[in-house]
Amino acid sequence: MRHLMSPLDFSVEELDQLMDLANDIEKNPEKYAHACDGKRLATLFYEPSTRTRLSFEAAMMNLGGTVLGFSSANSSSASKGESVADTIRVVSCFANICAMRHPKEGAPLVASMYSRIPVINAGDGGHQHPTQTLTDLLTIRSLKGRLNNLTIGFCGDLKFGRTVHSLIEALVRYTGIKIVLISPEELRLPDYIRDDVLRANNVPFEEVIKMEDVLPKLDVLYMTRVQKERFFNEDDYIRMKDFYILEQSKMDLASPEMLVLHPLPRVNEISVDVDNDPRAAYFKQVQYGVYARMALILTLLNIKVD
Amino acid sequence: MLNVGRIEEGFVLDHIKAGKAMTIYHDLGLDKLDCTVAIIKNAKSEKMGKKDILKVECSVDKMDLDILGFIDHNITVNVIKDGEITEKKELHLPKQVVDVIKCKNPRCITSIEQGLKHVFILADPEKEVYRCKYCDEKYTGNRNK
Numbered sequence: 001m002r003h004l005m006s007p008l009d010f011s012v013e014e015l016d017q018l019m020d021l022a023n024d025i026e027k028n029p030e031k032y033a034h035a036c037d038g039k040r041l042a043t044l045f046y047e048p049s050t051r052t053r054l055s056f057e058a059a060m061m062n063l064g065g066t067v068l069g070f071s072s073a074n075s076s077s078a079s080k081g082e083s084v085a086d087t088i089r090v091v092s093c094f095a096n097i098c099a100m101r102h103p104k105e106g107a108p109l110v111a112s113m114y115s116r117i118p119v120i121n122a123g124d125g126g127h128q129h130p131t132q133t134l135t136d137l138l139t140i141r142s143l144k145g146r147l148n149n150l151t152i153g154f155c156g157d158l159k160f161g162r163t164v165h166s167l168i169e170a171l172v173r174y175t176g177i178k179i180v181l182i183s184p185e186e187l188r189l190p191d192y193i194r195d196d197v198l199r200a201n202n203v204p205f206e207e208v209i210k211m212e213d214v215l216p217k218l219d220v221l222y223m224t225r226v227q228k229e230r231f232f233n234e235d236d237y238i239r240m241k242d243f244y245i246l247e248q249s250k251m252d253l254a255s256p257e258m259l260v261l262h263p264l265p266r267v268n269e270i271s272v273d274v275d276n277d278p279r280a281a282y283f284k285q286v287q288y289g290v291y292a293r294m295a296l297i298l299t300l301l302n303i304k305v306d
Numbered sequence: 307m308l309n310v311g312r313i314e315e316g317f318v319l320d321h322i323k324a325g326k327a328m329t330i331y332h333d334l335g336l337d338k339l340d341c342t343v344a345i346i347k348n349a350k351s352e353k354m355g356k357k358d359i360l361k362v363e364c365s366v367d368k369m370d371l372d373i374l375g376f377i378d379h380n381i382t383v384n385v386i387k388d389g390e391i392t393e394k395k396e397l398h399l400p401k402q403v404v405d406v407i408k409c410k411n412p413r414c415i416t417s418i419e420q421g422l423k424h425v426f427i428l429a430d431p432e433k434e435v436y437r438c439k440y441c442d443e444k445y446t447g448n449r450n451k
Contacts, residue, residue, distance in 0.1 A: 083419050106415040106440025110422060125413045127441055192444075196430075 036065030042095035043069035059293035149176035327358035372400035
């Protein structure tokens with residue numbers, strides 16, 4: 001039985017197979033409409049995350065399966081002090097597969113150690129969020145046609161943004177990747193990612209403060225939100241939150257082929273006037289997130305559809 | 307010079323960093339065993355200036371040498387039979403250590419989950435980096451204080 005804790009749990013070949021499956025689901029959704037008939041997904045969300053939970057639920061329903069679960073720790077036995085180990089033992093009796101989001105890092109891994117059903121990490125604190133990385137990879141591969149020979153810019157909060165860290169870790173496994181890091185000094189990528197991931201894999205990268213300087217050379221621009229909850233000081237947050245705003249005038253500097261991605265939710269870092277630009281791919285990304293989760297559910301449940 | 311008699315059966319831990327013997331005594335669980343233990347502190351050493359030595363009269367097989375390797379893999383383990391050294395065991399950095407050190411990341415599941423073992427995995431043998439199995443937090447403490 002397999003679980004998914006980190007995007008690196010899958011080899012590049014396995015990821016390719018999963019993305020091929022996701023693309024086939026995209027093209028032939030009716031073929032998969034009953035693939036999970038009689039199967040149940042448990043969504044154990046110890047902290048609110050409407051987007052990810054709905055994406056998982058939509059994925060299971062699209063496959064003909066059903067869903068049960070909770071969407072905050074208050075409505076679960078965790079509020080009575082039940083351990084993760086006990087919760088998953090109980091849920092294993094109710095469902096065939098489980099997606100867990102938990103504020104504590106490593107909680108889904110603990111669940112997987114005691115589970116009789118596959119466990120998917122749907123986000124554990126600031127640690128991992130593998131299905132977002134699968135979504136990002138699938139979006140890039142589907143819209144650019146490849147995951148190698150790309151120059152990818154990451155912009156905004158590169159210090160705390162776990163989606164950025166995970167995507168960089170996943171991308172360095174492909175050839176010809178160049179990374180451009182766009183952030184204010186205070187929100188630079190942590191040293192351990194720069195040294196242990198980028199330098200250790202000989203991936204060329206540059207760090208800049210001004211977005212305009214690098215936009216023309218990017219194949220993909222991955223925007224992130226500056227998260228208020230990461231700051232101890234309100235003044236620092238206010239100073240940082242408007243540091244980068246992607247507007248149409250900046251888009252005019254970029255290549256006509258460049259994709260704009262964002263893990264969402266967006267606040268003001270992408271101006272709404274960019275939404276109609278054909279290069280704005282962040283809502284398509286949400287749709288690819290459903291296909292990625294459908295493919296993942298089928299893979300972990302070992303369900304083949306001919 | 308203080309003399310401590312030789313042991314017939316057991317093992318000697320030599321080249322322990324001076325002042326560390328009692329920590330190792332506890333970490334190896336020697337306080338829980340009913341056997342003779344000689345703790346020699348601040349013995350003269352050509353190599354180290356001064357060092358600690360532990361002489362233990364029980365089988366080395368009862369010991370978790372992984373813990374010793376984690377604390378200091380430069381410690382020499384001499385196995386004694388019939389009063390003679392019959393084997394020198396090499397220590398290595400263990401691939402993982404269980405319930406030896408605790409994860410200090412307040413966001414880690416180990417901070418709330420009852421009965422969960424604290425497990426650290428050797429992530430980088432070259433740099434001797436251990437990371438928490440659950441949250442990947444790097445162990446930043448000094449293993450051989």
